Amino acid sequence: MEFIKACSVKELPEGAQKIVECGAQKVALFHFNKEITAIGNACLHKAGPLGLGAVTKKDDGHYVACPWHGWEYNIKTGAAPPGYEDKQAVYEVKIDGDDILISTLPVQKAHRAMHDMSAIEDLMKLKYETTPTSKNILGISTTNMNDDLPRYSTSEAALETALEYAAEKHGAATKMLKLRELGFRACEGYYSQHMNACTWPCSITEMEPNDGMTQVYRDMILWADIILVATPIRWGNASSLYFKMAERLNCVQNQITLKDKVLVKNKVASFIITGGQDNIQAVAGQMMVFFTDLGFTFPPFSFLGWSRGWTAEDMDKNVLQFKKSEYVKRTAKELVDNCVDTLQSIKHMDASKLKAPKPHKEDSLSFGMDNPDMNV
Ligand code: FES
Numbered sequence: 001m002e003f004i005k006a007c008s009v010k011e012l013p014e015g016a017q018k019i020v021e022c023g024a025q026k027v028a029l030f031h032f033n034k035e036i037t038a039i040g041n042a043c044l045h046k047a048g049p050l051g052l053g054a055v056t057k058k059d060d061g062h063y064v065a066c067p068w069h070g071w072e073y074n075i076k077t078g079a080a081p082p083g084y085e086d087k088q089a090v091y092e093v094k095i096d097g098d099d100i101l102i103s104t105l106p107v108q109k110a111h112r113a114m115h116d117m118s119a120i121e122d123l124m125k126l127k128y129e130t131t132p133t134s135k136n137i138l139g140i141s142t143t144n145m146n147d148d149l150p151r152y153s154t155s156e157a158a159l160e161t162a163l164e165y166a167a168e169k170h171g172a173a174t175k176m177l178k179l180r181e182l183g184f185r186a187c188e189g190y191y192s193q194h195m196n197a198c199t200w201p202c203s204i205t206e207m208e209p210n211d212g213m214t215q216v217y218r219d220m221i222l223w224a225d226i227i228l229v230a231t232p233i234r235w236g237n238a239s240s241l242y243f244k245m246a247e248r249l250n251c252v253q254n255q256i257t258l259k260d261k262v263l264v265k266n267k268v269a270s271f272i273i274t275g276g277q278d279n280i281q282a283v284a285g286q287m288m289v290f291f292t293d294l295g296f297t298f299p300p301f302s303f304l305g306w307s308r309g310w311t312a313e314d315m316d317k318n319v320l321q322f323k324k325s326e327y328v329k330r331t332a333k334e335l336v337d338n339c340v341d342t343l344q345s346i347k348h349m350d351a352s353k354l355k356a357p358k359p360h361k362e363d364s365l366s367f368g369m370d371n372p373d374m375n376v
Pocket residue numbers: 043044045046047048066067068069070071
């Protein structure tokens with residue numbers, strides 16, 4: 001067995017950890033419990049840097065938690081916690097005078113066990129449910145309320161009008177998702193550590209398939225031909241639930257950055273924006289920018305807006321005024337007509353030829369620059 005110098009003993013005092021190069025591999029060195037150990041640095045999940053993870057003592061030894069999504073490995077045996085079959089590569093460690101040496105080859109090879117992902121297999125394999133003739137219209141209501149004290153929502157009411165009309169007039173299959181009923185975790189910012197840490201399906205969805213965003217991914221990406229997103233105006237912006245959903249859709253956009261892969265194919269998006277006061281155009285602009293970045297197409301006149309203006313502090317009159325509005329009833333229908341017309345014209349577009357003129361990872365100024373801690 002050949003050995004190479006990893007670092008000096010002084011560089012790795014008790015309680016320290018370090019990433020070192022071992023040929024083409026990176027190895028995570030640990031000094032805990034008076035013992036120096038070495039395991040592969042690349043997490044078996046998505047290659048997160050184990051040498052940067054937090055080490056904690058458990059009943060059967062010390063474990064390092066991957067800083068990206070928390071997979072754990074025993075720092076001596078490389079084994080995942082009891083119940084999991086994964087094993088990280090283990091390297092032999094020797095002390096030679098002031099130097100720490102590690103074997104150039106692992107004494108135990110890494111083993112990535114099969115994980116049961118059947119609950120989200122349709123998302124992983126991108127099993128699209130759209131067909132050449134489908135007209136699947138997904139309404140997404142982003143307003144929030146206490147369902148024990150339900151109140152009338154103007155944005156949701158306009159969305160219901162639009163969906164009813166879509167089914168009646170165009171024979172569309174319709175679905176409504178109310179974000180407040182789904183219960184989903186906010187984006188936890190894995191992207192901020194490394195672009196590869198933001199995965200499709202979302203890392204949170206992998207960890208927790210019952211998270212409510214699973215339904216949004218399924219319906220928006222696999223099922224819908226058209227999406228209608230409805231939001232109230234809150235402090236001049238779309239609702240907080242809208243932004244919570246948008247942040248979790250980073251994993252859709254990130255596929256373009258990482259793999260030049262557009263998941264949203266031949267789909268139309270439009271918006272319903274209502275508020276007691278105003279800022280409709282700014283909200284519509286923000287939503288359009290976001291959804292065009294995902295790959296959606298817009299019809300001409302792609303949003304319905306309704307508000308009563310800056311001085312409309314008499315909020316109690318909103319619903320009365322809204323219900324009387326013939327304008328809303330008409331434009332909800334016109335919005336649907338425009339979406340369906342646009343869908344007909346893009347339905348047979350060859351999405352494989354679609355270019356995504358967005359930054360890819362190669363466009364980063366530091367692309368190709370080595371980061372000694374990262375495996376990817
Ligand atoms: S847990 Fe390590 S990369 Fe995901």
